Amino acid sequence: MRSPTLARLQYRAVSGLARSSRFQSQSLVNSRFASTAALRTSGIAPAYQSVLRQWEQRRSAGTATASAVLEAAAVNPDGLSQAAIIDNLDPAHIDSGKTTCTERVLFYTGRIKAIHEVRGRDAVGAKMDSMELEREKGITIQSAATFCDWVKKDKDGKDQSYHINLIDTPGHIDFTIEVERALRVLDGAVMILCAVSGVQSQTITVDRQMRRYNVPRISFVNKMDRMGANPFKAIDQINSKLKMPAAAVQVPIGAEDEFQGVVDLIRMKAIYNVGENGEELKETSEIPDKVKDIANERRAMLIETLADVDDEMAEIFLEEQEPTEEQLRAAIRRATISLKFTPVFMGSALANKSVQPMLDGVIDYLPNPSEVENLALDQKRNEASVKLVPYNSLPFVGLAFKLEESNFGQLTYIRVYQGTLRKGSNVFNARNDKKVKIPRIVRMHSNEMEEVSEIGAGEICAVFGVDCASGDTFTDGQLGYSMSSMFVPEPVISLSIKPKQTKDAANFSKAMARFQREDPTFRVTYDTESEQTIISGMGELHLQIYIERMRREYRVDCETGQPQVAYRETIGGRVEFDHLLKKQTGGAGDYARVMGWMEPTGALEENKFEQQVVGGSISEKFLFACEKGFNLSCEKGPLIGHKVLGTRMVINDGATHMTDSSEMAFKNATQQAFRKAFAESQPSVLEPLMKTVVTAPSEFQGDVIALLNKRGATINDTETGVDEFTIYADCSLNGMFGFSSNLRATTQGKGEYTMEFSHYEKAPAHVQKELIAQYLKAQAARNKK
Numbered sequence: 080m081r082s083p084t085l086a087r088l089q090y091r092a093v094s095g096l097a098r099s100s101r102f103q104s105q106s107l108v109n110s111r112f113a114s115t116a117a118l119r120t121s122g123i124a125p126a127y128q129s130v131l132r133q134w135e136q137r138r139s140a141g142t143a144t145a146s147a148v149l150e151a152a153a154v155n156p157d158g159l160s161q162a163a164i165i166d167n168l169d170p171a172h173i174d175s176g177k178t179t180c181t182e183r184v185l186f187y188t189g190r191i192k193a194i195h196e197v198r199g200r201d202a203v204g205a206k207m208d209s210m211e212l213e214r215e216k217g218i219t220i221q222s223a224a225t226f227c228d229w230v231k232k233d234k235d236g237k238d239q240s241y242h243i244n245l246i247d248t249p250g251h252i253d254f255t256i257e258v259e260r261a262l263r264v265l266d267g268a269v270m271i272l273c274a275v276s277g278v279q280s281q282t283i284t285v286d287r288q289m290r291r292y293n294v295p296r297i298s299f300v301n302k303m304d305r306m307g308a309n310p311f312k313a314i315d316q317i318n319s320k321l322k323m324p325a326a327a328v329q330v331p332i333g334a335e336d337e338f339q340g341v342v343d344l345i346r347m348k349a350i351y352n353v354g355e356n357g358e359e360l361k362e363t364s365e366i367p368d369k370v371k372d373i374a375n376e377r378r379a380m381l382i383e384t385l386a387d388v389d390d391e392m393a394e395i396f397l398e399e400q401e402p403t404e405e406q407l408r409a410a411i412r413r414a415t416i417s418l419k420f421t422p423v424f425m426g427s428a429l430a431n432k433s434v435q436p437m438l439d440g441v442i443d444y445l446p447n448p449s450e451v452e453n454l455a456l457d458q459k460r461n462e463a464s465v466k467l468v469p470y471n472s473l474p475f476v477g478l479a480f481k482l483e484e485s486n487f488g489q490l491t492y493i494r495v496y497q498g499t500l501r502k503g504s505n506v507f508n509a510r511n512d513k514k515v516k517i518p519r520i521v522r523m524h525s526n527e528m529e530e531v532s533e534i535g536a537g538e539i540c541a542v543f544g545v546d547c548a549s550g551d552t553f554t555d556g557q558l559g560y561s562m563s564s565m566f567v568p569e570p571v572i573s574l575s576i577k578p579k580q581t582k583d584a585a586n587f588s589k590a591m592a593r594f595q596r597e598d599p600t601f602r603v604t605y606d607t608e609s610e611q612t613i614i615s616g617m618g619e620l621h622l623q624i625y626i627e628r629m630r631r632e633y634r635v636d637c638e639t640g641q642p643q644v645a646y647r648e649t650i651g652g653r654v655e656f657d658h659l660l661k662k663q664t665g666g667a668g669d670y671a672r673v674m675g676w677m678e679p680t681g682a683l684e685e686n687k688f689e690q691q692v693v694g695g696s697i698s699e700k701f702l703f704a705c706e707k708g709f710n711l712s713c714e715k716g717p718l719i720g721h722k723v724l725g726t727r728m729v730i731n732d733g734a735t736h737m738t739d740s741s742e743m744a745f746k747n748a749t750q751q752a753f754r755k756a757f758a759e760s761q762p763s764v765l766e767p768l769m770k771t772v773v774t775a776p777s778e779f780q781g782d783v784i785a786l787l788n789k790r791g792a793t794i795n796d797t798e799t800g801v802d803e804f805t806i807y808a809d810c811s812l813n814g815m816f817g818f819s820s821n822l823r824a825t826t827q828g829k830g831e832y833t834m835e836f837s838h839y840e841k842a843p844a845h846v847q848k849e850l851i852a853q854y855l856k857a858q859a860a861r862n863k864k
C-alpha cells in the first residue's frame with residue numbers, strides 16, 4: 080500500500096550567541112580561517128597576509144582565540160580594513176541549528192549514511208548546505224529540498240511509513256525570500272529555537288511569514304546542551320513575544336552538559352538516545368525523581384493551555400477529568416492545525432538527543448495535504464477561492480516556487496497541489512497560457528536528483544527545461560486556475576558594480592541574468608545617467624554573497640562602489656497645479672494643459688493616479704498618457720532621483736488643441752506639472768529604518784550602547800540575561816554601514832547583531848540637505864561632460 084503523503088516541514092531561523100561553550104568559540108575560529116583563506120587565494124588582500132600569518136602562527140601554537148583575527152588586524156590598520164570586508168562575508172554564526180537538525184532527520188530516516196557537521200572537522204559539511212560557500216561559511220544561503228520516509232507505530236502498534244518533503248531554509252534575514260517561498264508551499268513547519276537565546280528577531284520575522292501563509296508549526300528548542308539552556312524561557316517568549324499559545328510536550332532530563340534526554344508528557348515516559356549517533360531510543364516509565372515534579376507541573380500546564388484554545392479539551396478540563404493519551408494528541412493536533420497553538424519539543428541535534436520524538440511530532444501534529452485548504456482563482460469562471468483537492472486522479476495544478484540553474488539546465492521547483500505531473504506531458508502556464516512540455520522530472524535530495532516518471536498531489540519535485548517565472552501556476556490546460564504567488568520584499572540596499580576586466584563582460588551579464596531569475600529580491604538595473612550597473616538586495620551580506628559567487632562560479636572579479644541606501648522621496652502637502660505645455664516651432668506644435676492637485680496618500684505606500692475629468696476636456700487616450708507621465712515621474716523623484724512613495728496626483732481638468740496635442744505632449748506636461756507641484760510641497764527624503772538587535776556579553780553593554788548612540792540609533796528595549804544582554808533598537812540603514820566590524824572590535828569579536836528593514840521614515844534635515852547637494856553636484860558634473 081502506498082504510504083500517505085504527510086506533512087511538509089520547514090526549519091526556521093533563530094539565532095543564539097556563539098560564545099559560551101568551548102565548542103562554539105572553536106567553530107568561530109574555524110569559520111574565520113575559512114574566510115581568510117578564501118580572500119588569500121583571491122589575491123585581493125596583500126596587506127592582510129601579515130595578519131593571516133600571525134593568526135596561523137598562533138593557531139599552530141594553539142594560542143588562537145575566537146577573536147584572534149581581529150586582534151591581529153587591530154595592530155595592522157590595512158589589515159583591519161580587510162577584516163571589515165571579511166566581516167561582511169562572515170556573518171554571525173548565531174543560528175539555532177536548522178541544518179544540523181535536518182542532518183539528523185536525514186540520518187535517522189536512512190536518507191544519508193553518515194552525519195556530517197556544519198563546519199565539522201571532516202570538512203565535508205552538512206548534506207543540505209551543498210554550495211561551496213555555504214560549507215565554508217557554515218551558513219545556509221539557499222533553501223534546499225529533500226524528502227524522506229519516517230516509520231512510526233500507529234495506535235495499534237503497527238509500523239506506518241510516512242513520506243515527508245522537507246525544505247531547509249537559511250536563517251539570515253538577507254536571504255528571507257528563501258523562507259518566504261518555502262512557507263508559500265509547505266503545509267507545516269518546525270520552528271527551531273536556540274535554548275539559550277529563545278525567540279530572537281529572526282524568529283519574529285519568520286513568525287510573521289508563517290502567519291502570512293497560515294502555516295501551522297510545532298516548535299523545537301534545540302541546543303539543550305549549551306550553557307544557559309532554558310527551554311521554559313523560550314516557551315514563555317513564544318507566548319509573550321509571538322503571542323502564540325505554546326506549551327511543552329516534553330521536559331528535559333538534565334541540561335547543559337548534563338542533558339540526558341526528555342520526558343514525554345503525553346505518555347509520561349522518559350526517552351533516552353543510545354548508540355553512537357543516538358539512533359536508538361530507550362523508553363522507560365521510570366521518570367528520574369528530580370524531574371517528576373516539573374513533569375507533572377508542565378503536563379498540567381499543557382492541558383490548561385489546550386483547554387484555552389480547544390473546546391473539547393476545555394470540557395474535559397472543566398469536568399476535572401484526566402484526558403487520555405488519545406484525547407491529548409487529538410487536541411494538540413486540532414489546535415496546531417487551526418493555528419491556535421504550538422507544541423514545544425526539545426533536544427540537542429548536535430548531541431544526537433531527542434530529534435526522533437520531534438519527527439514523531441511532525442506526523443502527529445502537522446497536517447497532511449488533505450487537511451490544508453489550498454485555494455486558487457478560477458480565471459475561466461471568474462470564481463475566487465476554488466479549493467484544490469490533493470487527489471492524483473484530478474486535473475493537474477502546480478505552483479513553480481523556485482528557479483535554479485543546474486549543470487543540466489534550468490531547474491524549476493514545483494509543488495503539486497492537485498492531480499499528477501507526468502514526464503513527457505504538456506502543461507499550461509496560467510500567466511500567459513503558454514504550453515510547455517515536461518521533458519524530465521526529478522526529486523531533489525539537496526543537490527542530488529532522482530529521476531521519476533510522475534509525481535502526485537502533495538509532492539514537491541523539480542522539472543527541467545521549463546521557461547517560467549517563480550510564482551507561476553501550471554495546469555493541465557482544462558482548468559483556468561491560478562494560485563497566488565509569494566510576497567517579495569523590496570530591496571533596501573544597492574551597489575554599483577562592474578567586472579574588473581572587460582573580457583569578462585559576457586560572463587558578468589550571464590551571472591547577473593541568472594541571479595536575477597533565481598532570486599526576486601536581487602535586482603539589476605542600469606543607470607543611464609551614471610552609466611553604471613546597479614545591483615540591489617536585502618543587505619550587505621546578500622550582495623556580497625553574489626559578488627563572491629560571481630568570482631567562484633563565473634570567474635569574474637568585480638569592482639564595486641560604496642553601498643547605497645534605497646532612499647525614497649515623498650510629497651510634503653497638497654498643491655494645486657495648472658500647467659500648460661505649449662510649443663510652436665514651425666510645423667506641428669506641442670500642446671497640453673493639465674489641471675488638478677497633488678497630495679500625500681496618507682501612508683508611505685504606493686503612489687496613486689486618478690482622473691476626475693468631466694466634460695471631455697482631455698480624452699481617454701491622453702489621460703492614459705498623463706498616467707504614464709506620472710508613473711515615470713515616480714520612478715525617479717525630483718529631489719535626489721530616487722523612487723517616489725505615498726504621492727497622489729489627481730487631474731480634473733485641462734485643455735486639448737485640435738492639431739497640436741499628442742500623447743507625448745500630455746505625458747511631458749504631466750511630468751512637468753509633477754516636478755513643479757512636488758517641489759512646491761516641501762517634499763522629504765525618506766530613509767529605510769532598520770530593526771536592529773544586538774547581543775553581546777554583559778561587560779560590553781556600555782560600549783555597545785555608546786556605539787549605537789554614535790550611529791543615531793533609538794534604543795527601544797534592553798534585555799539582560801545571565802551573562803549577556805540584548806538591545807533592540809531602530810537605526811537608519813545609512814547609519815549602520817560598517818557596524819559589524821565596529822561591533823566586533825568593541826566586543827572582542829563576541830557581539831552579534833541582526834538587522835531587518837522595518838519602514839521608511841523622513842531623513843533628518845541635514846541628511847536631506849546633504850543628499851540633495853550630492854545629487855545636484857553629480858548632475859552638474861554629468862551635464863559638463
Ligand SMILES: Nc1nc2c(ncn2[C@@H]2O[C@H](COP(=O)(O)OP(=O)(O)OP(=O)(O)O)[C@@H](O)[C@H]2O)c(=O)[nH]1
Nearest residue numbers: 174175176177178179197218219250302427428429
Ligand atoms: N551546542 C550545540 N550546538 C549546535 C546544536 N545544533 C547546532 N549547533 C551548532 O550551531 C551552529 C549553527 O548550526 P546550523 O545547523 O548551521 O544552524 P542553522 O540554523 O541551519 O543556520 P543557518 O542555516 O545559517 O540559518 C553550528 O556551529 C552547529 O554545530 C546543538 O544542539 N548544540
